[in-house]
């Protein structure tokens with residue numbers, strides 16, 4: 502039982518871990534929501550950064566967002582700025598976005614195309630593979646050799662078209678090892694890698710990052726909250742199926758009644774069969790990668806803590822080639838603008854709720870709480886979080 506006289510922000514790490522462990526070990530039938538202290542304790546926030554964000558694979562976008570050699574993007578993971586660059590040979594590489602001289606922030610822009618990267622400080626210049634190629638006036642230093650200096654590289658993997666980077670120097674498992682069961686059991690039939698990116702945005706909301714994970718991993722709120730958007734797919738809550746427990750992901754799915762229109766496969770989609778032609782899959786690749794996958798588009802979000810009560814949610818939409826082929830080139834920009842408006846409405850519908858979760862859970866005095874049967878993914882996420890955070894030394 503939490504001590505109801507201690508403000509949530511002051512709850513010590515050991516108490517949060519014990520609470521998490523207790524919730525994680527309850528059977529789902531009697532499971533409770535994620536402990537409020539896990540979203541408010543300042544000490545736990547630092548612990549979570551170290552045990553989750555400094556260790557785990559974090560999605561930074563889609564591989565097709567790097568169309569040519571030199572295409573690059575910067576992104577933040579746990580306050581570490583990273584630089585991802587398409588290589589001459591075609592692969593992608595990730596680096597810490599800090600110069601190898603005195604560690605100045607190297608690339609300031611969010612994305613672009615470059616043949617080389619020059620530090621704004623003393624003009625050390627790097628090739629796309631991170632190798633130092635020029636260091637002005639360093640011939641004044643005896644024995645200095647540019648070939649001995651390079652950017653610090655990070656592990657990167659592409660899975661089903663998504664790009665994941667980890668700050669861990671020796672990741673315990675590959676993304677493929679973690680997510681391949683999700684591919685073989687559920688999402689592989691969609692061939693997400695062929696979906697093409699049509700938009701990418703970033704939002705900042707006033708809530709803990711886990712409040713958005715909580716919200717996205719349950720569709721119980723959809724008929725109530727998303728009247729102007731997702732509720733129009735008319736999927737009865739009774740038809741939702743939650744996937745079995747897995748250490749690295751959670752998902753639920755439901756088929757909409759309509760074989761045509763939004764949410765259904767295009768007639769030229771020959772990848773999906775039967776009810777999968779109108780199936781929606783919502784999954785979370787733990788810790789923070791959320792995907793709504795449909796036959797005619799996918800929507801992904803990568804959530805990052807910006808502070809204990811603020812998050813950055815980078816999101817994008819990608820659509821399969823047969824859908825794109827149907828949009829006349831002159832209408833494409835209008836089509837994207839309309840889609841963006843639709844997603845903006847859906848995000849606004851969620852924002853108020855996610856921020857309400859943060860505000861409500863600030864109180865140290867709360868009722869017991871419980872979970873609906875289709876909130877099973879929340880319990881799975883809590884178990885994952887408990888495992889990650891409790892396993893740390």
Ligand code: FES
Nearest residue numbers: 600602603620623
């Ligand atoms: S810090 Fe980058 S060149 Fe000096």
Ligand SMILES: [Fe+2]
Nearest residue numbers: 716717726851
């Ligand atoms: Fe929602």
